[in-house]
Amino acid sequence: MRKQIVAGNWKMNKDFVDSEILVAKLLSQHKHAQTQVIIAPPFTNLLAATNALKGSSIDVAAQNMHFAKQGAYTGEISADMLSSVGVKTVILGHSERRAYFNETDELLAQKVNAALENKMRVIFCFGEELSDRKSGQQNDVVAAQIQKALFHLSPDAWSNIILAYEPVWAIGTGETASPEQAQDMHAFIRQTIANQYNAQLANSISILYGGSVKSSNAKDIFSKPDVDGGLIGGASLDAEHFYAIVNSF
Ligand code: PEP
Numbered sequence: 001m002r003k004q005i006v007a008g009n010w011k012m013n014k015d016f017v018d019s020e021i022l023v024a025k026l027l028s029q030h031k032h033a034q035t036q037v038i039i040a041p042p043f044t045n046l047l048a049a050t051n052a053l054k055g056s057s058i059d060v061a062a063q064n065m066h067f068a069k070q071g072a073y074t075g076e077i078s079a080d081m082l083s084s085v086g087v088k089t090v091i092l093g094h095s096e097r098r099a100y101f102n103e104t105d106e107l108l109a110q111k112v113n114a115a116l117e118n119k120m121r122v123i124f125c126f127g128e129e130l131s132d133r134k135s136g137q138q139n140d141v142v143a144a145q146i147q148k149a150l151f152h153l154s155p156d157a158w159s160n161i162i163l164a165y166e167p168v169w170a171i172g173t174g175e176t177a178s179p180e181q182a183q184d185m186h187a188f189i190r191q192t193i194a195n196q197y198n199a200q201l202a203n204s205i206s207i208l209y210g211g212s213v214k215s216s217n218a219k220d221i222f223s224k225p226d227v228d229g230g231l232i233g234g235a236s237l238d239a240e241h242f243y244a245i246v247n248s249f
Pocket of ligand 1: 009166170171172173174210211212213231232233234235
């Protein structure tokens with residue numbers, strides 16, 4: 001059985017104090033949660049979050065990392081550094097990193113390798129632009145993103161990969177893919193992985209949907225058979241709203 005997962009990407013929000021407050025509120029909401037919950041605070045709040053969540057089943061993820069082990073990369077953070085503060089999961093390939101920091105699929109393949117070598121779990125994000133969908137290219141674009149960044153991996157490595165399909169036109173826009181659009185794409189992604197590897201592996205991968213998920217639409221999206229949860233941006237910044245989504249299965 002693949003895992004149901006809801007992950008919150010805080011992006012560049014919450015200073016140290018606000019982060020502590022939000023983590024405490026999340027913990028108080030978490031008691032009855034059945035779903036695997038992951039939060040991704042900014043780098044400056046990771047240590048405090050892992051300390052506060054020790055002993056709970058909420059996992060902490062970083063929003064990015066560099067592929068090198070160490071060295072002259074001013075402003076960057078390595079997998080070792082993340083591990084040293086108790087972070088075992090990293091989000092890679094978010095559309096904002098691709099758009100504003102020129103992250104390519106080739107660079108992302110290096111980051112994925114570095115994370116896996118350090119025994120970290122990767123939430124790998126990808127998704128088409130509005131122009132791709134308007135021209136009917138969405139499947140080709142998504143297949144190419146996955147193929148370039150992930151298809152060099154051995155079958156075993158996939159046990160540490162979580163996929164997050166995030167159509168760029170739905171991120172932070174209030175525009176959501178319909179449950180049917182999400183299901184169609186998730187089924188296509190699973191079939192693409194089955195073609196490259198095998199059906200058993202494809203069926204074991206959690207594929208999250210991301211893009212303006214809220215408590216009002218999460219249930220319909222999560223009810224689809226190939227949607228295994230969500231990557232949540234804006235709505236992850238409020239504990240009650242986030243847990244309404246977590247409890248939407
Ligand atoms: C995201 O940033 O991954 C995201 C899905 O954002 P939002 O939920 O705000 O659209």
